[in-house]
Amino acid sequence: MADNLPADTATRILDAAEALFAEHGFDGASMRMITSQAGVNLAAVNYHFGSKEGLFQEVFHRRLAELNKQRLACLDALEAESAGAAPKPSRVLEAFFGPALEMAADTARGGATFMRLLGRTYTEPAEFIRKFMAVEYAEVVERYTRALYAALPDVPKAEIVWRLHFMMGAVSYAFSGIDALALVTGRFDDDPALLKPRLTAFLLGGLRAPLPDGPEGKSGP
């Protein structure tokens, strides 16, 4: 059951917890499952992370800190490149979802596992989870909503917030990837590398869709 690479005890716990939380959820993955898969003593989790909740938070912080740092760097580069002018919506979307999609494609270092976990965690309303997710995402969401406001001046801001909401739903669902559909339609045999262009095309179409009530309002270029 132990990992191939011994590594640090805390790291082995984080890796095992990431995989088991993704598969069974927070309540469904027990401390004994986690520690035995990590090949460490049961008490090690409480020693290194204080509690099961502390472990859960650290599993997320380890990945999200890196992911959101990349997202901010991408946006910085994009804004520097188009000095002063508003970047195109497609570029903003790519800056936001690109790093996540790359992480989702990284099956070797556990990125894919984490994105599955992230996808299913978005829909879990446990309070301690919502709390630290809000903290972890605060800066990124703030910067990107402002970038989208500038990129889509014709679309009302409230509409943009909603659509960002919808987009994150589509993405996290694509990650959690349990394929409720695939169970019915038969498994996709497609190359998973095709997910990125397909998803971004879909998201961009939704982001720039005509406004609901009013006339056949146009939107981005």
Add this chain to the structure above:
Amino acid sequence: MADNLPADTATRILDAAEALFAEHGFDGASMRMITSQAGVNLAAVNYHFGSKEGLFQEVFHRRLAELNKQRLACLDALEAESAGAAPKPSRVLEAFFGPALEMAADTARGGATFMRLLGRTYTEPAEFIRKFMAVEYAEVVERYTRALYAALPDVPKAEIVWRLHFMMGAVSYAFSGIDALALVTGRFDDDPALLKPRLTAFLLGGLRAPLPDGPEGKSGP
């Protein structure tokens, strides 16, 4: 803790379970929480539903059977109306997501609660859940994918399946509605009745988006 309306014992259990599963998940909602909220004896669940899993399945079957019956009826009506010709994509989408959105707006009779539960359950990979979800959805998905193939002859079938996948993600995420975003951007003060036009506009934009790789392919009218 007991409900206002005494009603049938089995029904009271189903109502309480629906709410508690939505809030805490399958593992997080215990039998004792459910039965005490329903105001019934602990053993009543096993007597009426056999097991906790049986209860969970029945919570879903009660709502999904009705929901999918409506969806099939909507599609029947749509196909009868446009005799022979392929219905417009927007009409197909409305037939599919309309009943779900109406149920989500029904806060009085618990429909909204169930749709939150449904949203978070899509991302839970527990095997017994995936099994009966596949059974429950089989006919509806089969009929609607065929309808979308006909409605969007220019879009490759694989692409349509993917996009249906993305759309269900956006919708279920909108339902689970814990508003990971709202935590950061501040709560939406908007009328929840505006969700339907906003969501359908977004979905239609995504469904008819230009294809990813090839030329600037057009799609539906």
Add this chain to the structure above:
DNA sequence: GCAATAGTCAAACGACCGTTTGATCCGGAT
């Protein structure tokens, strides 16, 4: 060489889990 510290370990803690049991109640058929 020795004290101090960080890490690991087996074992146990009380609490809660889903399920089962057997007694008890009750309305309708015999």
Add this chain to the structure above:
DNA sequence: ATCCGGATCAAACGGTCGTTTGACTATTGC
């Protein structure tokens, strides 16, 4: 009046949960 089956009930079952304890080991600083 009696029996019967469905429904409800308090109580208990064996297990598993997250966490804590206290002893033991290895490493560090002086």
